[in-house]
Amino acid sequence: xxxxxxxxxxxxxxxxxxxxxxxxxxxxxxxxxxxxxxxxxxxxxxxxxxxxxxxxxxxxxxxxxxxxxxxxxxxxxxxxxxxxxxxxxxxxxxxxxxxxxxxxxxxxxxxxxxxxxxxxxxxxxxxxxxxxxxxxxxxxxxxxxxxxxxxxxxxxxxxxxxxxxxxxxxxxxxxxxxxxxxxxxxxxxxxxxxxxxxxxxxxxxxxxxxxxxxxxxxxxxxxxxxxx
Amino acid sequence: xxxxxxxxxxxxxxxxxxxxxxxxxxxxxxxxxxxxxxxxxxxxxxxxxxxxxxxxxxxxxxxxxxxxxxxxxxxxxxxxxxxxxxxxxxxxxxxxxxxxxxxxxxxxxxxxxxxxxxxxxxxxxxxxxxxxxxxxxxxxxxxxxxxxxxxxxxxxxxxxxxxxxxxxxxxxxxxxxxxxxxxxxxxxxxxxxxxxxxxxxxxxxxxxxxxxxxxxxxxxx
Numbered sequence: 001x002x003x004x005x006x007x008x009x010x011x012x013x014x015x016x017x018x019x020x021x022x023x024x025x026x027x028x029x030x031x032x033x034x035x036x037x038x039x040x041x042x043x044x045x046x047x048x049x050x051x052x053x054x055x056x057x058x059x060x061x062x063x064x065x066x067x068x069x070x071x072x073x074x075x076x077x078x079x080x081x082x083x084x085x086x087x088x089x090x091x092x093x094x095x096x097x098x099x100x101x102x103x104x105x106x107x108x109x110x111x112x113x114x115x116x117x118x119x120x121x122x123x124x125x126x127x128x129x130x131x132x133x134x135x136x137x138x139x140x141x142x143x144x145x146x147x148x149x150x151x152x153x154x155x156x157x158x159x160x161x162x163x164x165x166x167x168x169x170x171x172x173x174x175x176x177x178x179x180x181x182x183x184x185x186x187x188x189x190x191x192x193x194x195x196x197x198x199x200x201x202x203x204x205x206x207x208x209x210x211x212x213x214x215x216x217x218x219x220x221x222x223x224x225x226x227x228x
Numbered sequence: 229x230x231x232x233x234x235x236x237x238x239x240x241x242x243x244x245x246x247x248x249x250x251x252x253x254x255x256x257x258x259x260x261x262x263x264x265x266x267x268x269x270x271x272x273x274x275x276x277x278x279x280x281x282x283x284x285x286x287x288x289x290x291x292x293x294x295x296x297x298x299x300x301x302x303x304x305x306x307x308x309x310x311x312x313x314x315x316x317x318x319x320x321x322x323x324x325x326x327x328x329x330x331x332x333x334x335x336x337x338x339x340x341x342x343x344x345x346x347x348x349x350x351x352x353x354x355x356x357x358x359x360x361x362x363x364x365x366x367x368x369x370x371x372x373x374x375x376x377x378x379x380x381x382x383x384x385x386x387x388x389x390x391x392x393x394x395x396x397x398x399x400x401x402x403x404x405x406x407x408x409x410x411x412x413x414x415x416x417x418x419x420x421x422x423x424x425x426x427x428x429x430x431x432x433x434x435x436x437x438x439x440x441x442x443x444x445x446x447x448x449x
Contacts, residue, residue, distance in 0.1 A: 018376065020369050020376045020421065022369070022421045022422060025370070026415075026420055029415060050419070053419070054283075054425060073420060142253070143253035143257075144253070146247060147247045147248075148248045187257060193250045
C-alpha cells in the first residue's frame with residue numbers, strides 16, 4: 001500500500017488547535033537533542049513511549065543504555081512519520097530503535113495502521129542501515145471487550161507476518177497478560193484502561209530490556225571506528 | 229451567568245468517540261469505589277489530578293490522609309460537573325474536596341470557565357454541606373508565552389475573587405514559579421509543557437499537603 005493509497009502512511013504534523021504550540025515545541029526539543037546526544041537506543045512513538053520516561057524504571061533500565069525518548073502523547077503513525085522525516089533522525093546513529101505507535105490512529109483501519117507502522121520501519125531502515133528495529137505490539141484497551149481491542153489485535157497479526165520481511169526488524173507483543181479470563185482489564189495495570197501504571201511498565205520493561213541488551217551486544221562497536 | 233447560557237457550567241458526559249467506553253468505565257469505577265470507602269479527602273479534576281495518583285508522591289503525601297482520586301484525563305469543568313452530579317459524591321462524606329480543573333476548557337472564555345468552577349463548588353456544597361472545597365489554581369502551560377497562559381491566569385484571578393466571599397471554599401495558587409526568566413517552562417518540570425514530571429509534582433504538592441492538613445485539623449471536632 002503506497003502513501004497515496006494509505007492515509008496512515010502519509011506524514012503529517014499535529015496542527016496547534018489548543019493554542020500553546022506544545023507539539024511543535026516537543027518536536028523542536030527532540031531535534032535539538034539529536035544535535036547534542038549520541039544515543040545507542042532511540043524510543044519513538046506515542047504516550048505509551050512518552051510516559052515510560054516519567055517512571056523510575058526508565059532511569060534504572062534504559063538511561064544506562066544511552067536511550068533517548070521521542071514519545072509524544074496522542075501521536076498517530078502519520079505524526080511519527082513526519083517527525084522522523086523532519087529532523088528527529090538527523091545526526092544520530094542509534095544501534096536499536098524501539099517503535100511503539102498505532103493505538104491513536106482512530107480514523108484508519110487495521111490494514112492502514114499496519115501499513116503506517118511498516119512505512120515507519122522502512123524509513124528507519126533506510127536512514128539507519130546498521131540499526132535493528134523493535135516494534136512493540138499494540139496493547140488491548142478499554143475495561144471490557146470492544147472494537148478497539150479487535151482492531152489492535154488485527155494490527156498486531158498483520159505486523160507479525162510482514163515486519164520480519166523488511167530486514168532486522170522484530171515484533172514483540174507485550175500485551176499478553178493484561179486481559180483477564182473474564183475479559184476485563186484491571187485499572188491496576190492500566191489506570192485509565194489505556195495507559196500503563198508504574199507496575200505494568202516495570203513488568204513489560206524487563207522483557208524489553210533483556211532484548212535490548214542482546215541486540216546491543218550483537219552490534220559491533222562502530223563508534224571507535226568512526227573516530228579514527 | 230446561568231447554567232443554560234454557559235457551556236462550561238452545563239453538566240455533560242464525555243461522548244465515547246473512540247469506541248472503548250473508557251470515560252464511562254472510569255466514572256462507574258469511581259462510583260463503585262466510593263461505596264464502602266470513607267475518604268477524608270477527595271481529589272477531583274482532570275489529568276493533573278489523575279496522573280498524581282501514579283507517582284510516589286501520592287503514596288507518601290496523600291494516601292496517609294485517606295484520599296480518593298477521581299481525576300480523568302481530558303476532563304473540562306462540564307465533565308466534572310456531570311460526574312459529581314451522577315453518583316461520585318453519593319456514597320462518601322469527605323471533609324475536604326480538592327478541585328483541579330479548567331485547563332481543558334478549550335473554546336471557553338475565562339468568565340465561562342470560572343462559572344463552571346463555581347457551579348462545581350455549588351454542587352459539592354449542596355451534596356456535602358460540611359465539606360470544604362479547595363480550588364487549585366490553573367498552571368501556566370506551553371513552552372513559551374501564549375494565549376492559554378493568559379487565559380488560565382484570568383481564570384485564577386476570577387475564581388480567587390469569587391471564592392473569597394465563601395466560607396466553604398478557598399483558593400490555592402499551585403504555581404511555584406514554573407515560568408523561567410526567559411518566559412519558558414522547562415521540560416524537566418512539564419515534560420510536554422502541560423503535564424508535571426514527578427519532580428514538579430513533589431514541588432507543588434508540599435504546600436498543597438500542608439494546606440489540606442490544616443483544613444482537616446480545623447474540621448476536627
